[in-house]
Amino acid sequence: xxxxWMPQALxxxxxxxxxxxxxFPARAIAHITADREADAGTPLDLVPFGxxxxxxxxxxxxxxxxxxxxxxxGAFTQFFPATSRxxxxxxxxxxxxxxxxxxxxxxxxxxxxxxxxxxxxxxARLVDTPCRGWDDLHAWINSWDVPDVWxxxxxTSLTRRTCPAxxxxxxxxxxxxxxxxENDHVDPGSWPAFVSPPPGPLSDEPRFEPxxxxxxxxxxxxxxxxxxxxxxxxxxxxxxxxxxxxxDVWGPGDVRSYTAWQQKLGLEGSAADGVPGRFSWDxxxxxxx
Numbered sequence: 001x002x003x004x005w006m007p008q009a010l011x012x013x014x015x016x017x018x019x020x021x022x023x024f025p026a027r028a029i030a031h032i033t034a035d036r037e038a039d040a041g042t043p044l045d046l047v048p049f050g051x052x053x054x055x056x057x058x059x060x061x062x063x064x065x066x067x068x069x070x071x072x073x074g075a076f077t078q079f080f081p082a083t084s085r086x087x088x089x090x091x092x093x094x095x096x097x098x099x100x101x102x103x104x105x106x107x108x109x110x111x112x113x114x115x116x117x118x119x120x121x122x123x124a125r126l127v128d129t130p131c132r133g134w135d136d137l138h139a140w141i142n143s144w145d146v147p148d149v150w151x152x153x154x155x156t157s158l159t160r161r162t163c164p165a166x167x168x169x170x171x172x173x174x175x176x177x178x179x180x181x182e183n184d185h186v187d188p189g190s191w192p193a194f195v196s197p198p199p200g201p202l203s204d205e206p207r208f209e210p211x212x213x214x215x216x217x218x219x220x221x222x223x224x225x226x227x228x229x230x231x232x233x234x235x236x237x238x239x240x241x242x243x244x245x246x247x248d249v250w251g252p253g254d255v256r257s258y259t260a261w262q263q264k265l266g267l268e269g270s271a272a273d274g275v276p277g278r279f280s281w282d283x284x285x286x287x288x289x
């Protein structure tokens with residue numbers, strides 16, 4: 001049995017679950033958040049992941065997808081289990097029940113808008129980003145028997161191309177928001193290529209270190225968890241260390257480097273004090289030690 005909750009995702013269940021329509025084939029719907037309007041001449045900074053997470057668990061919960069995906073860090077937050085419909089599509093009364101039309105209808109919002117700026121670099125298309133976490137995302141959706149096909153062709157531009165009713169009813173696979181009946185959006189514009197599925201079932205074991213709590217991070221604490229954190233901060237270009245020794249001991253270099261990570265996530269003030277909290281820790285994805 002595949003997992004209703006993606007193992008790599010932070011669970012933020014918004015409730016209000018409802019079944020899908022099993023007479024339709026399994027499908028996935030690709031979106032981008034498109035939360036700012038920029039162009040090549042006037043790029044804009046990417047909106048922090050936490051802002052969108054707060055929107056989908058707050059005032060925007062009536063528009064929540066299953067998953068919010070940050071292709072720059074590989075972070076995920078999941079709002080509905082795969083066995084429930086989500087709410088990211090327009091669904092007209094008496095129509096095809098777009099949010100439910102499938103054995104599963106897994107909807108993914110990638111945190112992205114064209115010409116967003118991250119760490120000084122501008123990205124015109126989603127596929128230009130690092131697409132971190134895509135292999136995990138694809139494997140999880142694949143486990144729900146969503147076929148690796150785009151019945152309307154993969155998205156290559158921000159244009160509208162509505163799927164004919166007979167194809168929508170009969171063909172499973174991946175659809176762009178731009179393809180879904182009863183909708184008028186043109187996203188996502190591009191999407192990463194499919195990757196080979198893993199050789200076996202997804203593991204029930206968490207792949208990342210759970211948050212050990214704020215008191216864990218005290219001066220002089222020695223732990224392989226801190227060494228793993230050190231490595232991830234370096235991977236994320238948040239290396240503010242002045243020494244490569246004693247990487248498993250919490251010290252001033254960890255505080256400086258973790259502050260850089262919190263700031264990279266869009267945190268400010270006391271929320272970027274260099275002491276790990278659950279939000280930033282879950283997104284750093286420190287491997288199990």
